[in-house]
Amino acid sequence: MSEKNYQVIKGDVKARIDRWISQYPADQRQSAVMPALRIVQEVNGGYLTRELMDEVADYLGMAPMAVYEVATFYSMYEHKPVGKHKICMCTNISCMLRDADDLVEYLKEKLGVDVGEVTPDGRFSIKKVECLGACGEAPVAMIGKEYYGNLTRERLDELLDSLE
Amino acid sequence: MAEIPLNECCYRLNHLDRSWDIDVYMANGGYEVWKKVLAGELTPQEIIDEVKTSNIRGRGGAGFPTGLKWSFMNRHAPGPKYILCNSDEGEPGTFKDRDILRYNPHQLIEGMMIAGYVIGANAGYNYIRGEFWEPYKRFDNAVKQAYEAGLLGKNILGSGWDFDLYTHLGAGAYICGEETALIESIEGKKGQPRFKPPFPASYGLYGRPTTINNTETLASIPMILAKGGKWFADLGVPGAGGTKIYAVSGHVEKPGNYEVRMGTPFKDLLSLAGGVWKGRKLKAVIPGGSSTAVLPAEKAMKMNMDYDSIAKAGSFLGAGSVIIMDETTDMVKALERLTWFYYEESCGQCTPCREGTGWMYRVVHRIRTGKGRPEDIEMLKDVSGKIMGRVICGLGDAASIPVASFLEHFEHEFRHYIEHGCSIYDRA
Numbered sequence: 001m002s003e004k005n006y007q008v009i010k011g012d013v014k015a016r017i018d019r020w021i022s023q024y025p026a027d028q029r030q031s032a033v034m035p036a037l038r039i040v041q042e043v044n045g046g047y048l049t050r051e052l053m054d055e056v057a058d059y060l061g062m063a064p065m066a067v068y069e070v071a072t073f074y075s076m077y078e079h080k081p082v083g084k085h086k087i088c089m090c091t092n093i094s095c096m097l098r099d100a101d102d103l104v105e106y107l108k109e110k111l112g113v114d115v116g117e118v119t120p121d122g123r124f125s126i127k128k129v130e131c132l133g134a135c136g137e138a139p140v141a142m143i144g145k146e147y148y149g150n151l152t153r154e155r156l157d158e159l160l161d162s163l164e
Numbered sequence: 165m166a167e168i169p170l171n172e173c174c175y176r177l178n179h180l181d182r183s184w185d186i187d188v189y190m191a192n193g194g195y196e197v198w199k200k201v202l203a204g205e206l207t208p209q210e211i212i213d214e215v216k217t218s219n220i221r222g223r224g225g226a227g228f229p230t231g232l233k234w235s236f237m238n239r240h241a242p243g244p245k246y247i248l249c250n251s252d253e254g255e256p257g258t259f260k261d262r263d264i265l266r267y268n269p270h271q272l273i274e275g276m277m278i279a280g281y282v283i284g285a286n287a288g289y290n291y292i293r294g295e296f297w298e299p300y301k302r303f304d305n306a307v308k309q310a311y312e313a314g315l316l317g318k319n320i321l322g323s324g325w326d327f328d329l330y331t332h333l334g335a336g337a338y339i340c341g342e343e344t345a346l347i348e349s350i351e352g353k354k355g356q357p358r359f360k361p362p363f364p365a366s367y368g369l370y371g372r373p374t375t376i377n378n379t380e381t382l383a384s385i386p387m388i389l390a391k392g393g394k395w396f397a398d399l400g401v402p403g404a405g406g407t408k409i410y411a412v413s414g415h416v417e418k419p420g421n422y423e424v425r426m427g428t429p430f431k432d433l434l435s436l437a438g439g440v441w442k443g444r445k446l447k448a449v450i451p452g453g454s455s456t457a458v459l460p461a462e463k464a465m466k467m468n469m470d471y472d473s474i475a476k477a478g479s480f481l482g483a484g485s486v487i488i489m490d491e492t493t494d495m496v497k498a499l500e501r502l503t504w505f506y507y508e509e510s511c512g513q514c515t516p517c518r519e520g521t522g523w524m525y526r527v528v529h530r531i532r533t534g535k536g537r538p539e540d541i542e543m544l545k546d547v548s549g550k551i552m553g554r555v556i557c558g559l560g561d562a563a564s565i566p567v568a569s570f571l572e573h574f575e576h577e578f579r580h581y582i583e584h585g586c587s588i589y590d591r592a
């Protein structure tokens with residue numbers, strides 16, 4: 001299988017995926033589909049393509065459809081370009097009670113894009129997400145792999161300025 | 165208010181510098197139970213008996229007695245068996261397990277080791293939700309430390325017992341907190357719940373016997389065995405032992421996690437969280453996470469934080485996720501957000517849930533946007549009643565309970581929207 005000429009699953013990317021494969025029983029390579037999709041999405045700038053999903057399917061010995069099912073079921077996989085910094089704003093109940101909706105409106109206004117869109121310079125995109133499980137610091141956003149809590153308009157200004 | 169004892173179990177080390185390091189854990193009695201187990205000083209049956217004595221009930225939301233769950237497994241059945249930890253913390257208002265993973269990961273690891281030993285599992289997976297990158301790194305690093313210390317792996321400390329522990333990362337799906345959806349997800353599939361029976365104890369991960377427990381449940385086990393089941397039981401109330409972490413969020417001055425004894429009065433918990441913010445009055449409380457029934461202030465203020473007392477008040481302890489709403493809260497808007505959540509997160513497998521959650525959201529949305537019709541209230545009651553009990557997993561019920569309870573206690577606010585096109589707080 002490693003003899004094949006993969007476009008993305010090679011070198012370091014392959015090693016990272018293989019590490020996940022190794023933690024499941026030898027006949028259960030499919031168990032690594034979620035980490036594999038996360039890793040190829042990451043190296044592709046934050047979103048998946050048909051070609052990437054097909055490559056994952058081939059590498060794990062899965063039917064392409066089974067990979068598409070997973071890739072469209074879980075909300076952290078993207079299927080069109082996102083900003084370099086994908087701002088995931090929680091708007092669920094505990095964040096809503098502490099004015100998360102206002103922050104979403106503020107972000108839209110400040111960045112000049114709607115939810116789901118990317119700024120023309122490619123730096124930012126806004127996504128509304130469900131509960132992030134950090135309600136003690138509501139309102140909360142996830143940007144990249146980091147959580148930012150106790151957000152206000154002012155904190156968002158500082159935060160966005162600090163991101164390249 | 166009398167002094168309230170805090171952090172006696174899962175959060176006992178959280179105040180210490182680098183509490184997530186194995187050195188800190190071992191300096192505070194960590195892995196002592198595991199060593200006794202490996203030395204044969206505690207048999208699987210003795211452990212189950214002690215856990216039963218402790219009266220611990222599952223902390224993930226269902227409240228099933230842990231000792232009983234473990235006793236369903238036949239540890240001598242041939243072939244692989246698995247212990248799974250559910251760290252897919254996604255119930256709106258819940259954020260307690262995140263702080264176990266971040267601040268006391270070794271106690272969870274020790275709990276998983278012990279549970280695995282009891283049920284005869286040589287491998288375990290901790291399913292951590294995909295958004296929890298920082299907690300995942302903490303946990304993963306703690307697992308590495310435990311391997312380096314010779315506490316995991318093959319023939320651990322010369323005992324002849326093997327146990328390997330891994331992490332599986334989710335990718336954003338509330339439904340994967342349902343145990344059989346979690347199993348499907350580890351198998352590399354969409355997280356759609358399985359029909360039960362067969363239960364995981366006979367047909368679980370990869371079709372093998374499997375036990376799934378919540379993070380807080382498993383992290384409590386080493387303390388139960390170190391100090392005794394009776395110690396734990398006595399911290400709580402009859403029928404529900406121990407401490408419980410309450411994650412308090414919403415309109416309070418000091419939102420956060422509070423590990424207190426089961427049965428602590430709600431009003432004391434509210435005081436711990438600094439009381440209702442901005443000097444306002446309490447309007448309503450969701451006591452156990454978004455899937456549990458909302459209660460008006462007067463009922464909440466009289467209840468204690470344990471299963472029976474909350475049930476008497478008309479709700480459920482759930483995951484202990486206490487969402488506080490002050491006197492300015494628009495209950496229609498709050499329910500609109502919750503119905504959207506369940507609509508978004510329904511896995512789509514069962515028709516009553518897939519279609520019903522959409523109906524409930526659309527009807528509440530139209531009421532909130534001033535387009536409600538007089539018959540909408542009855543329609544909401546009808547739809548929510550027809551989902552409950554007619555679906556494979558708990559999500560359908562979880563989606564219906566908020567609708568039914570918001571209407572039970574705050575129907576006048578919905579009627580006001582229908583009649584006037586605006587909230588009771590808006591000037592007509």
